[in-house]
Amino acid sequence: MNIAEPLSLEALTAIEHLLTEEERMIRDSVRRFVREKFLPRAGRLYEDEQFPQDLIPQMAEMGLLGANLEGYGCAGMGAVAYGLALQELEYGDSGMRSFASVQGSLCMYPIWRYGNEEQKERFLPRMAKGEAIGCFGLTEPDSGSDPGSMTTYAVRDGNEWILNGAKMWITNAPFAHLAVVWAKVKEGDKAFGPETIRGFLVERGMNGFETPTVHGKMSLRASATGEIVLTDCRVPDANVLPGVKGLGGPLSCLNQARFGIAFAALGAAKSCYETAVSYARTRVQFGVPIAAKQLIQAQLVEMASEIVKGELLTFHYARLKELNKLTPQQVSLAKKNNVGWALEIARIARGILGGNGILLEYPVIRHMMNLESVYTYEGTNEVHTLILGKALTGIDAF
Ligand code: TGC
Ligand code: FAD
Numbered sequence: 001m002n003i004a005e006p007l008s009l010e011a012l013t014a015i016e017h018l019l020t021e022e023e024r025m026i027r028d029s030v031r032r033f034v035r036e037k038f039l040p041r042a043g044r045l046y047e048d049e050q051f052p053q054d055l056i057p058q059m060a061e062m063g064l065l066g067a068n069l070e071g072y073g074c075a076g077m078g079a080v081a082y083g084l085a086l087q088e089l090e091y092g093d094s095g096m097r098s099f100a101s102v103q104g105s106l107c108m109y110p111i112w113r114y115g116n117e118e119q120k121e122r123f124l125p126r127m128a129k130g131e132a133i134g135c136f137g138l139t140e141p142d143s144g145s146d147p148g149s150m151t152t153y154a155v156r157d158g159n160e161w162i163l164n165g166a167k168m169w170i171t172n173a174p175f176a177h178l179a180v181v182w183a184k185v186k187e188g189d190k191a192f193g194p195e196t197i198r199g200f201l202v203e204r205g206m207n208g209f210e211t212p213t214v215h216g217k218m219s220l221r222a223s224a225t226g227e228i229v230l231t232d233c234r235v236p237d238a239n240v241l242p243g244v245k246g247l248g249g250p251l252s253c254l255n256q257a258r259f260g261i262a263f264a265a266l267g268a269a270k271s272c273y274e275t276a277v278s279y280a281r282t283r284v285q286f287g288v289p290i291a292a293k294q295l296i297q298a299q300l301v302e303m304a305s306e307i308v309k310g311e312l313l314t315f316h317y318a319r320l321k322e323l324n325k326l327t328p329q330q331v332s333l334a335k336k337n338n339v340g341w342a343l344e345i346a347r348i349a350r351g352i353l354g355g356n357g358i359l360l361e362y363p364v365i366r367h368m369m370n371l372e373s374v375y376t377y378e379g380t381n382e383v384h385t386l387i388l389g390k391a392l393t394g395i396d397a398f
Helices: 009-013 021-047 053-061 079-092 094-114 117-128 248-282 294-322 328-352 354-358 364-376 381-393
Strands: 134-137 153-157 160-171 178-186 195-203 225-236
Touching: 009 248, 009 294, 021 053, 021 079, 021 094, 021 364, 053 094, 079 094, 079 248, 079 294, 094 117, 094 134, 094 160, 094 178, 094 195, 094 248, 094 364, 134 160, 134 225, 160 178, 160 195, 178 225, 178 248, 195 225, 195 248, 248 294, 248 328, 248 364, 294 328, 328 354, 328 364, 328 381, 354 364
Parallel strands: 134 178, 153 178
Antiparallel strands: 153 160, 160 225, 178 195
C-alpha cells in the first residue's frame, strides 16, 4: 500500500505567514522547552500527582509568568504570542498551562490592574521571576458557578480586616506564597450599607491562612490543587486591592484566563490528534493500517477540522484582543467551543488507540482526563452557554 507523508495541521490552518517573527520565536522556544524538559517526565509526574516546581525558573526566564502584562519585569507579549505560548504548554499538559494561567491571569493581573503602586512593586517583579507564586481564591465548597453566593467574609478591625471562610479547588494553593482571595464585606461601618466583594492579598505566614492539598484527583494530577482555609486571618489594609469592588472584579480576571484557556486547549487537542494519526498509520488490522479504513479517516477529518476552525477563531479573537476589542461573550464562545471540542477530540483519539489508548505511555488518556477539569473550571460549558444565551436573546436563564 502506498502511504504518503501526512499533511500537517499547521499547513491546513496556514496562519504561519500571519505571525510576526517574535511570535514564531516565542512559540518555538516554548515548544522546545516542553518537548525537551517536560514531556519525557509527563507520565510519571501525572502518576505521582506532582507539579514540576523545578521548571518554574525556566518558565520565568522565557517570560511566561505574567507574559502579557506590561512593566514590572513582565514580558509584555501580545495576545497571539501569549496564546501560542500557552498552547505549547498545554500540548505538554493542562497542568503546566494551568500553573501559568493562574500565576499570570488570575494573580498577577488583578494586582497589575487593581493594585496600588506599592503593591505592584512589592509583588509583580518577584512573581514574574517565579520567586513568588500566586493563586486565586473565588470558588467555595458551596459556591461554584454562582460565585456571588460566596460566604467568605471580611470584617474590618482598625487598620486590619479579619477574614473567615473556605475556598475550594484552588490551583497552585498548596505551594503558593500569596493568594488573591475574594471576600464579602459590608460597605461603611455606620449604615451597614450594601454588601460588596473585595480582593485581599493574603500572604503565606499570616496567621489563620492554611492551604491543604486536595488529593485523589483523577484529572490534572500534575497540577497542585488545594483549599484555602481562613480562620480569623488578619490582613492589613495595605493588602486590600483598592481599585475594584463587586463581582465584576474577579470576573474581569476570568476574562483574561478564559481567553488563554480557549487558545491553549487546542494544544492538548493537537497532541491527541497527532498521536491518533501516527497510531492509525502504523496499526495494522484486517491486513491494512487502520488509517486506510473510512470510519477512521472520518474521525481524523472531524478532529482536524475542529482544530483548524478553533485555531482560526482564536487567532482572530487574539488579534481583536490586541486592539482591546474582544468582548466577554466572544471569550465565552471561544472557551466553550475550543474546550468542548478538545475534550471530544481526546475521547475520539482514545478510541482510535484502542486498548493502548488507556495507557499513560501515550499522552491521550492524560489529556482526556485533564480536559474534564478544563471543561468545568473557568466557567463550566453550561455557564458559557448561558452567558451566550443571555447575550443572544436578552433573557437571563441562569
Ligand atoms: P452578573 O449580575 O451577571 O454580574 C455581576 C457583575 O459583574 C459584571 N460582569 C463582568 N465583568 C467583567 N467581565 C465579565 N465577564 C463579567 N460578567 C459579569 C456585571 O456587569 C456586574 O457588574 P455590576 O457593576 O453591574 O455589579 O453576575 P451573576 O451573579 O448573575 O453571575 C454571572 C455568571 C454566572 C456568568 C458568573 O458568575 C460566572 O461566570 N460564573 C462562573 C464562575 C467561574 O467561572 N468561576 C471560575 C473560578 S476560577 C477558576 O476556575 C480557575 S481554574 C484556573 C486554572 O487552573 O487554569
Ligand atoms: P457547580 O457550580 O455546582 O455546577 C455543577 C453542575 O451544574 C455543572 O454541570 C454546572 O454547569 C451546572 N449548573 C450550575 N448552574 C447552572 C445553571 N444555572 N443552569 C444549568 N446548569 C447549571 N476555582 C478558583 O476559584 N480558583 C482556582 O484556581 C480553581 N482551580 C480549579 C482547578 C480544578 C482542577 C478544578 C476542577 C476546579 C477549579 N476551580 C477553581 C473551581 C471551578 O471554577 C469550579 O469547579 C467551577 O466554577 C464549577 O463550580 P462547581 O464545581 O461548584 O460546580
